[in-house]
Amino acid sequence: MTEVKLPRRDFLKAAGAASAAGAAAATGIAACSPAAETAATAPPAEPEIWLTLNATEAAFVKAVVDTLIPADELTPSGTDVGLATFIDRQLAGGFGNGAKLYRSGPFLPGKPEHGYQLALSPRDFFRAGISEANAWTTKTYGKEFDRLTVEQRNEALTAIETGKAQFNGGFTSNFFFDNFLQLSMEGFFADPMYGGNKNKVAWKMIGFPGLPASYREEVKTYFNKKYDKEPQSIADFS
Amino acid sequence: MVTKLNEVDAVVIGVGMTGAMIAKEFTLAGLTVVGLERGPDRRPREESVLPRIRDELKYVQRLELMQDNSIDTVTFRNNSEQTALPIRRWGAFLPGEGVGGTLNHWGGMHWRYLPTDFRIRSTITERYGAGAIPGDMTIADWPVSYDELEPYYDKFDKMCGVAGKAGNLRGQKIAGGNIFEGARSDEYPTPALKPSGGAVLFTQACNNLGHHPFPAPFGAASQPYKNIYGIQLGACEYCGFCGRNSCEANSKVTAPTHIMPALRDEAKFTLRTNAFVSKLVYDRQAKKVTSVLYTDMNTGEEYEQPAGIVILSGYVFTNSNMLFHSGIGEPYDARTGRGVVGKNYCYQFEATATAFFEDKNLNPFMGSPGDRAVIDDFNGENFDHSGLDFLGGGYIRGGSGAEPPIGGRAVPADVPSWGSEWKKETVRWYYHAVEFQNQGSVYANRANYLDVDPIYKDALGRPLIRLTYNATKNDHAMSRYMLTKIDAIIKEMNPTHYELHPRPLNFTIVPYQSTHNTGGTMMGTTPANSVVNRYQQSWAAHNLFIMGASTFPQQHGYNPTGTVGALAYFASDKIVKDYVKNPGPLVQA
Known part of the structure; x- marks a missing residue:
């Protein structure tokens, strides 16, 4: 734990298995950051393994999903419910690599009416977007996104969401945000087998019962009555 | 090198719903049939089973059952002045792929068109005078009447096991059904689904306002049912996963569940999948x-x-594109109005609304699209357009449920889209939303059409098809009017909060709106005004028959599937009875 000469994120990666909280303290991340708070109260962290995200990207993704889904009385943080893992797996797989995406050129600038027109695969789009977002927060706050305070993260993400953050990569910050939010919400509410929605926490939060979803009688017996059942996932039926 | 195969009686291009129907009818008549399907085979016992079928990410978000854009897609622009860009990932509409085609993932709304829809140009002219139809509105009478199609609507209903309640049985109006519908020769094969909480609220409000609500007809059996091919089907489970997904209960109508079990082992039928024509x-x-x-x-x-x-039974875009690539028929020219292939492309114009009822528990995950309630009072020519600034209309549907959580979490528009506040508000409203929709007609306009894209190519190197489409003044005026009707119904329901969603000025390829694309190979009375005749037979090639909504002259205020099915049976009946014995034009040009 004394190899402070290592680039910060390589060090974090190595130290992650031992103690995320200790690592955060050792590298001077503000003690009030949500990640540090959660880590202090959570059970020992599992080793962080990324299929495709590099350390900078992983730190960004964790910080953003913790801002989108902060730990509160309803759920643990985005990272703790598996959203960073979910995003990493999605970007590493078929979706991230542009499966079923028409990728022939020419790549002409489209209007919003045209939908996605970039030459980038989703993986490369997220790579570019993360890089642009970090460049913008560095210009604005002097730091990359994951090193901002909670207040700054909320402020920065709002600027990115509303297109006020200047991106130079051929797409707007709000376009990047929309795609990031969509992927995060997919992870939050998808079946837990994909890595997000750990312990069916999002389903419990809203009262979605999951499987088996056979309601031929219940549609009548629970008419105007809350169907309050412990959710079940695909794994519970496998 | 091209390998030449032995001749067969019939080849079916695209083994979706109509392709499978025709193949089944032809083999029953003793013809040998080869089915060419460019997608994979789909076997319900492998694909549509618990627990894997309850996977919203895979089916609803990642579009597992949809056509692969990387192989073939459509380019799109709003008008002829623009450069069309390829639809790189499906958004507004979702063509399917594989055995069963687009109908594998349909929402099941199963309708007949109005008798007046089939002679819409004549009806409007009779009612409002010859000047009532704007010069650029290229609507046409169908070359077939409701009465002629009725026996085939009935046959299709019975193949499907449709759930619903008749409102016009052999001319007798029945309260509680759709009293505006054309006369039905028989009741629906299975009873209407149980209504969702939202549908009950909608029905009460519509009754108070003097409208005529009825349960939505649904392309799934509401109780166990044996169809006309002897296949035993299950009852709808109200699972909530209907849209973009297949059905593990063998209840929702698809070719793999309702036809393939009676066709797959037929000696006269050969299925070739991954066969891209x-x-x-x-x-x-x-x-x-x-x-x-x-x-x-x-x-x-x-x-x-x-x-x-x-038999050309691809999706709407495939059908026109195949004619372009094969040099069959004169391509439509929007500048001169000449030519027919690609003409009268239409869509569905759907205005929507959401209302929230904090004191009601609506269990949003339960149900099916078929547990909605509907009014047809403002569809087509069911109401007087005198003094109105538009033609057309559509049904209005209301209800709750069938909303899996990634895509179906309505919250008021002023709620933030993330953070603790978003979580609180999502929890607050999740059980309490009712959705409304107007299934708006799109009356053809000379500026909306399909042709060959000059830039982009498919995986075989063929040019993609190009869609030039925008909403018209007429359609926007229609939609605004329908929203005033929805607004009045919602007010009568007395919600905690509600929001109307008017249509954006320009049609946009994202997000999802409707898969009801129509036209491009329209039917008509002469080779000068159409691609096919009333029997869906090409004027240019008498042994070529085209199936699907691509033959519609325009789109009316209903989901197209019921009429697509009826036309397929109407055509196959004529082919088997007359064409096979005496091949040649079935209608003299």
Whole structure:
């Protein structure tokens, strides 16, 4: 734990298995950051393994999903419910690599009416977007996104969401945000087998019962009555 | 090198719903049939089973059952002045792929068109005078009437096991059903679904306002049902996963569940999947298609399949594109109005609304699209358009449920889209939303059409098809009017909060709106005004028959599937009875 000469994120990666909280303290991340708070109260962290995200990207993704889904009385943080893992797996797989995406050129600038027109695969789009977002927060706050305070993260993400953050990569910050939010919400509410929605926490939060979803009688017996059942996932039926 | 295969009686291009229907009817009549499907086979016992079928990410978000854009897609622009760009990932509409085609993932709304829809140009002219139809509105009467189609609507209903309640049985109006519908020769094969909480609220409000609400007809059996091919089907489970997904209960109508079990082992039928048809070989002199060329997408090898009868039953875009690539029929020219292939492309114009009822528990995950309630009071010519600034209309539907959580979490528009506040508000409203929709007609306009894209190519190197489409003044005026009706219904329901969603000025390819694309190979009375005749037979090649909503002259205020099915049975009946014995034009030009 004394190899402070290592680039910060390589060090974090190595130290992650031992103690995320200790690592955060050792590298001077503000003690009030949500990640540090959660880590202090959570059970020992599992080793962080990324299929495709590099350390900078992983730190960004964790910080953003913790801002989108902060730990509160309803759920643990985005990272703790598996959203960073979910995003990493999605970007590493078929979706991230542009499966079923028409990728022939020419790549002409489209209007919003045209939908996605970039030459980038989703993986490369997220790579570019993360890089642009970090460049913008560095210009604005002097730091990359994951090193901002909670207040700054909320402020920065709002600027990115509303297109006020200047991106130079051929797409707007709000376009990047929309795609990031969509992927995060997919992870939050998808079946837990994909890595997000750990312990069916999002389903419990809203009262979605999951499987088996056979309601031929219940549609009548629970008419105007809350169907309050412990959710079940695909794994519970496998 | 192209391998030439032995001639068969008929080849079916696209083994979706209509392709499978025709193949089944032809084999029953003793014809040998080869089905060429460019997607994979789909076997319900492997694909549509618990627990894997309850996977919203895979089916609803990642579009597991949809056409692969990387192989073939559509380019799009709002008007002829723009450069069209490819739809790189499906958004507004979702063409399917594989055995069963687009109907595998339909929402099941199963309708007949109004008797007046079939003669819409005549009806409007009779009611409002010859000047009532704007010059650029290229609507046309259908060359077939409701009464002629009725026996085939009925047959299709009975193949499907449709759930619903008749409102016009042999001319007798029945309260609680759709009293505006054309006369039905028989009741629905299975009873209407149980209504969702939202549908009950909607029905009460509509009754208070003097409208005529009824349960939505649904393309799934509400109780166990044996269809006309002897296949035992299950009852709807109200699972909530209908849209974009197949059905593990064998209840929702699809070719793999309702037809393939009675066709797959038929000796006279051969199914070839991953067989991508690139071209019809056209003999202009003989006015016939002699064979079809296809690529086996597993091996890359090319084959030529000769056939006596050619059934083109691809999705709407495939049908027009196949004619363009094969040089069959004169392409439509929007500047001159001449030509027919690609003409009268239409869509569905759906205005929506959401209302929240904090004191009601609506269990949003339960149900099916078929547990909605509907009014038809403002559809087509069911109401007087005198003094209104538009023609057309559509049904209005209301209800709750069938909303899995990634895509179906309505919250008021002023709620933030993330953070603790978003979580609180999502929890607050999740059980309490009712959705409303107007299934708006799109009356054809000369500026909206399909043609060949000059830039982009598919995986076989063929040009993509190009869609030029925007909403018209007429459609926007219609939609605004329908929203005033929805607004009045919602007010009568007394919600905690509600929001109307008017249509954006320009049609946009994202987000999802409707898969009801129509036209491009429209039917009509002469080769000058249409691509096919009333029997869906090509004017240019008498052994070529085209199936699907691509033959609609325009789109009316209903989901197209019921009419697509009726037309397929109408055509196959004529082919089997008359064409096979005496091949040639079934209607003299």
